[in-house]
Amino acid sequence: MTTATVNAQHHPVDALQTRDWAPGSWRQRTALQHPRYDDPEELAHVGERLSQLPPLVTSGEVLTLQHALADAQEGRSFLLQGGDCAEAFADCNSETISNRLKVLLQMSMVLVHGLKQPVLRVGRFAGQYAKPRSADTETLDGVTLPCFRGDMVNGVAFTPQARRADPQRLIQAHACSALTMNFVRALIDGGFADLRHPEYWELAWVEHAPLAVEYRRMLAGIADSMRFMETLAGPIDGCARVDFFTSHEALLLYYEETMTRRVPRQQGWFNLSTHFPWIGMRTAALDGAHVEYFRGIRNPIGVKVGPSMQPDALLRLIDVLNPHDEAGRLTLIHRMGNAHVATGLPPLLRTVRAAGRRVLWVADPMHGNTESTASGYKTRRFDNIRGELEQAFDIHAAEGTRLGGVHLELTGEDVTECTGGARALDEKDLSRAYKSMVDPRLNYEQSLELAMLIVRKSGRPDFDERVLGSGMLKSLAPVAAAV
Secondary structure: OOHHHHHHHOOOHHHHOOOOOOOOHHHHOEOOOOOOOOOHHHHHHHHHHHHHOOOOOOHHHHHHHHHHHHHHHOOOOEEEEEEOOOOOHHHOOHHHHHHHHHHHHHHHHHHHHHHOOOEEEEEEOOOOOOOOOOOOEEEEOOEEEEOOOOOOOOOOOOOHHHHOOOOHHHHHHHHHHHHHHHHHHHHHHOOOOOOOOHHHHOOHHHOOOHHHHHHHHHHHHHHHHHHHHHHHHOOOOOOOOOOEEEEEEOOOHHHHHHOEEEOOOOOOEEEOOOOEEEEOHHHOOOOEHHHHHHOOEOOOEEEEEOOOOOHHHHHHHHHHHOOOOOOOOEEEEEOOOOOOHHHHHHHHHHHHHHHOOOOEEEEOOOHHHEEEOOOOOEEEEHHHHHHHHHHHHHHHHHHOOOEEEEEEEEOOOOOOOEEEOOOOEOHHHHHOOOOOOOOOOEOHHHHHHHHHHHHHHOOOOOOOHHHOOOOHHHHHHHHHHHO
8 A cells, every 4th residue: 555545544634624614715815816707696696507517527536646646746756737828618629639638648658768657647628718817907009908817717809898707608618628528538438548559649730740750769669569568468457548637727716616515425625627726826825815725625736836935935835735744735836937947946945855845846847938029929938948947857956856747838739839949940930820829838849859858857868869769678668567
């Protein structure tokens, strides 16, 4: 029996579920990044309807994820968390959803092959329909309207009708999340993630991409060796199916409250809108509504940590969110920026380590590196993304801690939103295929590049993407075990 299993059986519910907490107790605190709804009665009616709808995930899945995150804390696995910056209702279709899974599967196989350990796959989907914004309003040609906060809140069109915060969109977000989850589960149960059929993971638009060629060489070697071993010894358990979990920033607490449920034969309250909710950097105030809500749910949770976070404030936050130091409960996702990670991260690592707190450290090299071009595009330079990630690995090694995962905004679509990478995209390329409604995402090749970087920085200096296809049979056994 693993340590994580023991901890789950003796869950300190009283520490998380204090007597002064309820799913709606956040309403007594200041809720940052919430839209202003002009019809409280309509909002209340929508909340009642949502509270009657089925949940999107199960408590058993939530606890399974917590066990896996506890393993990642101990260095026995690696977390790959990725997906869209903000999902769109219009993208709730089979092609977009399957392409997201394809990219995550391909990245995870690079990681499994290189790290020789399990990879925990968590998607930013089935609920990532709301986004925090730096300003409440937007002005265009002398007209000021509420800013676009994601399809869960309002529309992207610059009109008073579209920019109204519409409570009915909360119900539509639940419906799209449910459809996404249903399709993901059907794909996984139907063998979409079967290691023996890598052809399922092909993206049509990258037929001639250089990194795709090298990746196919690696995967073909693994698949051929797998079939050879199965011919000799029979089916290898665990290769026909992988687990996927969902995550989103739990920004709109009106919605999250309705999805917070008690479960038979389990203690406490679970947020059943997602397996792994997180608190964004803009809403992590210790006395704020989001921290108040998160301290009472049983899900494993994440917190985004920026360069302004002070070590003593982080410790106080940890004490509130994980007072009994429960394994797998708390993930700290640092997003400093390439220019600030060297000064901002080490004091936090030292303080948390000195206090003996158990957390999973994860790097988000995306959000601290956003910039705007002269032509008005929001973009991220791949060199800065790669630079922050490289520094993060080096800083953790120097401080005696471990970087146990990455948190990325990426897509399986043919986009040109981040400059640099394998095709050396520049500012002129952004207009070719810029599709994001909010923040720029990595495309397929840029995502694979980062996966290869992670392997090299995690103790495999001999790993070289140019020879991914060599030595497959020799290395297959640990790969098969890790999948």
